[in-house]
Amino acid sequence: MIESVELATAQDTEALGARIGAQLSAGDVVLLSGPLGAGKTVLAKGIGRGLGVAGPITSPTFVIAREHDPVPGGRGVPLVHVDAYRLGGAAELDDLDLDTDLSEAAVVVEWGEGMAERLSREHLLIRLTRRDDDSRLAEISRVEVPA
Numbered sequence: 001m002i003e004s005v006e007l008a009t010a011q012d013t014e015a016l017g018a019r020i021g022a023q024l025s026a027g028d029v030v031l032l033s034g035p036l037g038a039g040k041t042v043l044a045k046g047i048g049r050g051l052g053v054a055g056p057i058t059s060p061t062f063v064i065a066r067e068h069d070p071v072p073g074g075r076g077v078p079l080v081h082v083d084a085y086r087l088g089g090a091a092e093l094d095d096l097d098l099d100t101d102l103s104e105a106a107v108v109v110e111w112g113e114g115m116a117e118r119l120s121r122e123h124l125l126i127r128l129t130r131r132d133d134d135s136r137l138a139e140i141s142r143v144e145v146p147a
């Protein structure tokens, strides 16, 4: 575990995303895990802001994936935001028919555990859990995919 962060409000969740997004480079993969309504899309929105890409970043549930181009002043890296909730399996990840080369983008995947591991040898995993008081806990770790 790299870090565990208490998130009292949605703004805190977005700010954590922005801090992570500002450190991402082309080829980086981030998996966002957590139950329905945990705050994965809010986190992705922050990642887009920190990375410096055109918005708006919204829930891609019905489109599977959205591509966001870099804006001036950012990291110069596009963002591919995937919602794997309705993907049938890992193989479908290869069939998304995106214009963006994934190795040249930062890739953020909601519901990606068990599916997105094939995208990269290692990824950042952010697990969100919802507390009784409605605050969230983010647990950040770096996962190496076994060969």
Ligand SMILES: Nc1ncnc2c1ncn2[C@@H]1O[C@H](COP(=O)(O)OP(=O)(O)OP(=O)(O)O)[C@@H](O)[C@H]1O
Residues within 6 Å of the ligand: 007, 008, 009, 010, 011, 012, 013, 034, 035, 036, 037, 038, 039, 040, 041, 042, 043, 059, 110, 134, 135, 136
């Ligand atoms: N730290 C937080 N404290 C309280 N509410 C939060 C926090 N972070 C996010 N939220 C709220 O949780 C709600 C759900 O967020 P979001 O849509 O990002 O969840 P999600 O995990 O993407 O859901 P889904 O599983 O449907 O994709 C939003 O209303 C958001 O404002």
Ligand SMILES: [Mg+2]
Residues within 6 Å of the ligand: 040, 041, 059, 060, 110
């Ligand atoms: Mg979502």
